[in-house]
Amino acid sequence: MNVYEVAITEPFQKFYEKVIQFLPSFLTSMFILIVGFVLGFLLKGLLSRFFRVIGLDRVSERSGVIELLKKGGVTEPFSSLLSRVIGWITIVIFAGISMSALQIPTVERLLERFLLYLPNIFVAGLILLFGYLLGNFFGRAALIASVNAGVRFSNLIGKSVKYLILILSATMALEQLGIGKGTIVIAFAIIFGGIVLALAVSFGLGGRDLAKEYLEKKVRCEEKKDEISHL
Amino acid sequence: MANSVFRKDVQTRIDEIREADILVGIPSYNNAGTIGHVVRAVQAGFAKYFPDKKCVLVNSDGGSTDGTMDIVRNTAIEDFQSVLLHHRVSPLFKLTMPYHGIPGKGSAFRAIFEIADALNVKACAVVDSDLRSITPEWIELLLKPVLEGGFDYVAPLYHRHKYDGTITNSIVYPLTRALYGKRIRQPIGGDFGFSGRLAKFYLTKDVWETDVARFGIDIWMTTTAIANGFKICQSFLGAKIHDPKDPGADLSAMLFQVASSTFDLMETYTHVWRGINASGPVPAFGFQYAVGLEPVSVNLDRMLERFRLGVRELRGIWKEFLPPGTIAFLDKAGDLKKEEFNMPEEVWVEIMYSFATAAHKKIMNREHLLKSLTPLYIGRTASFVIETWSSDAREVEEKIERLCRVFEEKKVFLLERWD
Known part of the structure; x- marks a missing residue:
């Protein structure tokens, strides 16, 4: 065996063998990926038409989903949005399968960890979605109730309720994802406690005169009441 | 749907009475201050205008804590000569009971309809328990059109202060009139007469878990009667003077319940109101006269x-x-x-x-x-x-x-x- 064979030919030979060994997996992987893309786009187009035919846009408009999307800045029809999401989910699934077809241990391990983590992402997404829905719902309820009660800073009350629920849901979502587990809960508790304390102090000090005036009015019945019987 | 089960004592009383000609229902909730007068007016009305009929007075109570039900049980007219009457031929039956279901006027009415159905009455009336201006003549005016005129539903006509009944004046009356073409001036007046047949019809409807069980009952009764082709009229009752409605209820809740019931009925009866493009008068009974009304303060x-x-x-x-x-x-x-x-x-x-x-x-x-x-x-x-x-x-x-x-x-x- 001469130096030329050991230093040059052998590595190339080994490399060539590895490439030949790897090539079927690579081609399979590419094929799966291409199938995924084709299937994803095909599904997107077909489902978009199907959803339009069954009147999904009308149903979503009635159920308030469109209102929610508009608030989030999405103006696309729900049928098209849903079909696009399903299409991309298909592509991502096929991409995962194609990566696993490469049979590279590191990629397989990463993929396995990613797949095990996926439910957490799904649950966190659900928490955020419900948080957003509840935040809007209770924010609007608080706004209307305080306007009807004649509270001047109704807008502030409505927004506070909405953002508190959003922050709470974001905290829960991060907790679910395992990001800064204890820290976030403690931070939330500190911020929430701080807000309540700040409000108590500011109302106590700043609103002293207002409260006095209000109580005096109520106790002395200074405010002229309506006797209108609405019914 | 009539699916309420009466309490044992109420069922026993119904079994004792068996059948009746007339029933007047009084829904109540903490109306100790006014209900005595209403009960006396109803009793005098029975004695004066329906002496030969078997009459039943039903008090459907929402759990009063001020002794409202005791007042109903113990109130009686001792001297019928004060209403120019010498004797009463038929006995008067009185039933006082708490109702079940969602707290509200509608649930109280449901119990009254069920008793009317159980006793197979010919004519019913309901009157509010907070009335201060009710007279025995109201009973005659609400029931006679049903018993003698063949009407199924008698809506009230009152003189009210110009700022009394503003939801009626600005929403319910104009909207009901425009939608269903009937000029019923007080569609949510609260005091109505109706036939036993209509009471049975009301019970076939499954609405008792909705706003109808609360303040929505009045507009529901009126619209259901109009939209289903029942024979309708109005009776002039004079002045309506009453205590303020449920002091605990805020305006937005009242407005929500009335508007929600009205809009629900628009859904149910779209096929009825869609084709109507004009309104017509509804027969009115009773001698109209001017009345003095208490001033209303407005801020x-x-x-x-x-x-x-x-x-x-x-x-x-x-x-x-x-x-x-x-x-x-x-x-x-x-x-x-x-x-x-x-x-x-x-x-x-x-x-x-x-x-x-x-x-x-x-x-x-x-x-x-x-x-x-x-x-x-x-x-x-x-x-x-x-x-x-x-x-x-x-x-x-x-x-x-x-x-x-x-x-x-x-x-x-x-x-x-x-x-």
């Missing part, structure tokens, strides 16, 4: 303040379904001074029809939608108060008549947006 500044607050804070919600022209009007009206403030009939009608359409299309949570109507209703009431400050009863009635005509003329606005 106009506070009303305008509430309206302006609503325009400032709820504009974003209204913008989703009110026409751009109405929004532009509200923006301007929010800046007007008290002396200049006015909300024309046309604007108010567009607002009401837009809310009805928005509720129909479910563009947002119904409670949010209808509770956001409160500041607009207060604005319209303030405008009405300003416009009629020095008007007499006749001029006020003309003003309401004008509003009704606008509701009828603009019905096409509703129809265009409904589908």
